[in-house]
Amino acid sequence: MLANQPPAVEILTPAKLNLFLELRERRADGFHELETVMVAINRFDRVRMAFTETDDVHVDCHWLPNQAVVVHRYRGAQTVAALPSSQHNLVTRTLEQFRQRFSIAKGFRATVAKTIPAGAGMGGASSDAAAALRAAAQLCDIAPHEPRLLQLAGEMGSDIPFFFGASDGPMTAAIATGRGEQIASIPVGGKLHFVVVHPPASVSTVEVYRRCQVPPEPVSATAMLAAMVSGRAARIAGQLLNRLADPSRATSDWIDRVLTAIRRTSVLGYQVTGSGSACFGICPNAATASRIAHQLQATGVGIAFAAESVQIANPSRDLGSFL
Numbered sequence: 551m552l553a554n555q556p557p558a559v560e561i562l563t564p565a566k567l568n569l570f571l572e573l574r575e576r577r578a579d580g581f582h583e584l585e586t587v588m589v590a591i592n593r594f595d596r597v598r599m600a601f602t603e604t605d606d607v608h609v610d611c612h613w614l615p616n617q618a619v620v621v622h623r624y625r626g627a628q629t630v631a632a633l634p635s636s637q638h639n640l641v642t643r644t645l646e647q648f649r650q651r652f653s654i655a656k657g658f659r660a661t662v663a664k665t666i667p668a669g670a671g672m673g674g675a676s677s678d679a680a681a682a683l684r685a686a687a688q689l690c691d692i693a694p695h696e697p698r699l700l701q702l703a704g705e706m707g708s709d710i711p712f713f714f715g716a717s718d719g720p721m722t723a724a725i726a727t728g729r730g731e732q733i734a735s736i737p738v739g740g741k742l743h744f745v746v747v748h749p750p751a752s753v754s755t756v757e758v759y760r761r762c763q764v765p766p767e768p769v770s771a772t773a774m775l776a777a778m779v780s781g782r783a784a785r786i787a788g789q790l791l792n793r794l795a796d797p798s799r800a801t802s803d804w805i806d807r808v809l810t811a812i813r814r815t816s817v818l819g820y821q822v823t824g825s826g827s828a829c830f831g832i833c834p835n836a837a838t839a840s841r842i843a844h845q846l847q848a849t850g851v852g853i854a855f856a857a858e859s860v861q862i863a864n865p866s867r868d869l870g871s872f873l
């Protein structure tokens with residue numbers, strides 16, 4: 551680090567896909583007990599953080615320029631999803647709570663450069679918040695898996711703890727229970743390949759959960775876990791499930807358009823991720839995923855890209871000063 555410059559850290563934080571999501575119970579607090587199998591994929595946001603001498607938090611959140619993934623062209627119109635201001639960003643709210651809980655006097659400045667589609671069920675905001683907490687912990691010399699940090703993560707959003715990864719080694723996939731905040735790493739028998747499509751419409755997670763129904767006999771994730779261990783894409787394809795898919799389809803007719811387009815390709819299986827609006831297909835290898843992504847891009851139902859499973863990387867590199 552250069553002399554007289556504040557320390558700063560950078561984390562590349564991934565998106566997720568839900569390969570399995572079953573609802574078990576609607577709780578009195580309005581949340582749902584669930585069982586979901588999530589996998590991290592190689593679509594990243596970049597979070598950079600440093601201390602400031604002021605006693606506040608400021609977050610600059612922007613799309614990375616020229617990221618085709620966020621620019622939709624539909625019937626001549628071009629749309630880029632709006633991102634929240636600093637005040638309304640989940641990263642800001644999370645860092646403010648962190649400062650209070652850990653009695654941190656200094657403030658933070660963060661820049662969040664995004665490529666993860668927003669409101670797409672790919673966990674973008676949660677991933678950013680997790681990265682910000684991990685970066686803040688590093689700046690403040692707090693252990694990355696300190697229980698109070700994970701507790702705060704879970705309180706700020708059900709999906710956030712997943713993006714911390716595991717304390718005992720690299721993590722690519724996990725089963726999440728409770729309302730999604732209780733994470734157990736699961737082994738995956740090989741790299742998984744996907745094609746992901748997100749239409750030019752976001753879906754509200756709150757709205758999808760409002761419309762969902764808990765089945766009388768929830769399906770267990772056991773068969774999916776065994777399929778993940780095998781690493782066989784065809785076997786995993788046979789176990790894809792998302793109990794939020796129907797309420798997501800009811801929320802936006804884009805979901806059916808995307809699913810219909812994916813069904814016409816040679817993917818091994820397909821599903822909605824999280825509460826939507828993105829959908830994915832599972833493919834036998836990277837070349838097939840790339841070929842199908844091109845094919846789907848040409849259908850005009852959204853932005854299509856190939857992706858593969860990745861490990862959630864462990865703490866961040868020290869940047870010296872970047873701000």
Ligand SMILES: C[C@](O)(CO)[C@H](O)COP(=O)(O)OP(=O)(O)OC[C@H]1O[C@@H](n2ccc(N)nc2=O)[C@H](O)[C@@H]1O
Binds near residue numbers: 671710728
């Ligand atoms: C759909 C998923 O992305 C699947 O991984 C998650 O379940 C959503 O996680 P998230 O975006 O972090 O959601 P939160 O910010 O915790 O909650 C947003 C809203 O979703 C609903 N919600 C969320 C999680 C859950 N287990 N039950 C719920 O009913 C609640 O109405 C809540 O007010």
Ligand SMILES: Nc1ncnc2c1ncn2[C@@H]1O[C@H](COP(=O)(O)OP(=O)(O)OP(=O)(O)O)[C@@H](O)[C@H]1O
Binds near residue numbers: 634667
């Ligand atoms: N850092 C952030 N990046 C993107 N969206 C954010 C951020 N902070 C707050 N938001 C708000 O949260 C909403 C949902 O964000 P996100 O992209 O995480 O949705 P999602 O992928 O559907 O999430 P999930 O899969 O966890 O339900 C956005 O529409 C936006 O208004």
